[in-house]
Amino acid sequence: MASSIFASSSASLQRTTTTTFRMKKILPPQGHSFRPSSSSSPCACATRNNAKKGRGGGGGYIRRSGSVVTAATASASSSSFANGGGSITDFTKKATATTSTIRNNINKKGGGGGKKKQSRGKTLIVTAGTDYYELLGVSRSADTKELKRAYRQLARKYHPDVNKEPGAEDKFKEISNAYEVLSDDQKKAIYDQYGEAGLKNGMGGGGYGGAGMGDFTNPFDLFESFFGGSAGMGGMGGMGGMGGRSSAQARNRPTQGDDERFDLEIDFLEAVFGCEKELDVMRLADCDTCSGSGVKAGTRPSTCGTCGGQGQVIATVRTPLGNFQQVTTCQACGGNGQTSTPCPKCGGDGRVRKSKRISLRVPAGVDSGSRLRVRSEGNSGRKGGPPGDLYVFIAVREDPDLKRFESINISTTVTIPYTKAILGTTVKVRTVDGTVDLKIPTGVQPGATLLMAKRGVPKLGNPNVRGDQYVKVKVTIPNKISNEEKALVEELDKNQK
DSSP states (O other), rough: OOOOEEEOOOOHTTTTTTTEEOOOOOOHHHHTTOOOOOOOOOEEEOTTTTTOTTTTTTTOOOOOOEEEETTTHHHHHHHHTTTTTTTHHHHHHHHHHHHHHHHHHHHHTTTTTTTTTOOTTTTOOOOOOOOOOHHOOOOOOHHHHHHHHHHHHHHHOOOOTTTOOHHHHHHHHHHHHHHHHTTTTHHHOOOOHHHHHHHTTTTTTTTTTGGGGSOOOHHHHHHHHHHTTGGGGGGGGGGSSSHHHHHHHHHSSBBOOOOEEEEEEHHHHHHOOOEEEEEEEEEEEOOTTTTTSSTTOOOOEOOOOTTSSSSEEEEEEEEEEEEEEEEEOOTTTTTTTTEOOBBBTTTTSEEEEEEEEEEEEOOOOOOTOOEEETTTOOOOBBBTTTOOOOOEEEEEOOOSOEEEEEETEEEEEEEEEEHHHOOOEEEEEETTEEEEEEEEOOOOOOEEEEEEEEEEOEEEEEEEEOEEEEEEEEEEOOSOOOOOHHHHHHHHHHHOO
């Protein structure tokens, strides 16, 4: 029997597209000890197809060409047999048992193509792992630029925020995993030698042992770091560098200053008709010494020696579950990627707090709680960024006589004696325009409300429209009256009957 016996790793088996098992009992030659090579590494041992019969006692081999036995863990048995630790029959039994174990394991895992009908010369098909090169559409000799270009195009195409087709998100994750492996020299070396199974099973010295495929970076984190940080899909236009450098660049970009708040209290009439106010606002302004750069005069920033200008440092921790990487902001440069001598006046911020006098026009019709916006009068931006805005919050002092309601209307109260209520009269009424005469009609009832049109508050934003003033009449009745007043009232009472 002409046969070949190979000992290989399980990873090699998984990269084999089709493996054929044909087993035939191997008979040892009579009176002859069959000893394969005693090499410490597993190797192929084959007999000659036309072995001589009767060699060493008249025995021989049954010839069957093309029979192959693949054993993933037969190396130990092969070495034992090579060192004289058993007969050819024992070795054959071990190889057969190992082959059965491999077949059972592959069947349990689903083996990609599954197993065909078991018969003599049966075929067991094992699907190879994912081809990361084919997934990214690059050759095996692709360099870093080609990998980045391929990932950039595919990640844009299959990002779930852009592509709503079924399976797009899974495709996006596969692309991210492929790029992460092929862009890392150590992972790429393991993948090229052992395939995807090598990453799962911790090949190559155990560097990734135990972590398995779960050791991949979050694909969305990888995408954001690749396309410039937290800008998300909107940041894909700037295809800057990778990860930490993009973060460092983002920190060094000009940023808009924060908005500033100022609380202003005004009188009632100032709120009604508007006014001009001078405000002394404390805010952050550009440092005159360093012109807003934050760097001491005569010096220049230099690349951080701790993070190499990335703004981030990566710490790798090896645990029983695998290697874990933690990305943190560089403490030496604060995430800027640069170190410099700070300006002594502003402490490196590039801004100092100063007071500025600002003229503010308060429009007619404002009320308590109104907010006025003054553009570009807030805090200065960092690194030459635009300033924020100033927001002025209005508080209106109450008037002792005039009460505002429904934004544009005013209410007030007048008090008259009961005799004036009976006979009618004219009274002086205070309005926002000054004192005005109001005629009280004869027989006005206590609590009656009289309307004074167009004496209210101008409408905010449209001062030509004004509200009204409502005057409530309050009638007083004396607690004590004289005898003459009493007689007159009694006479009036008789006439009422």
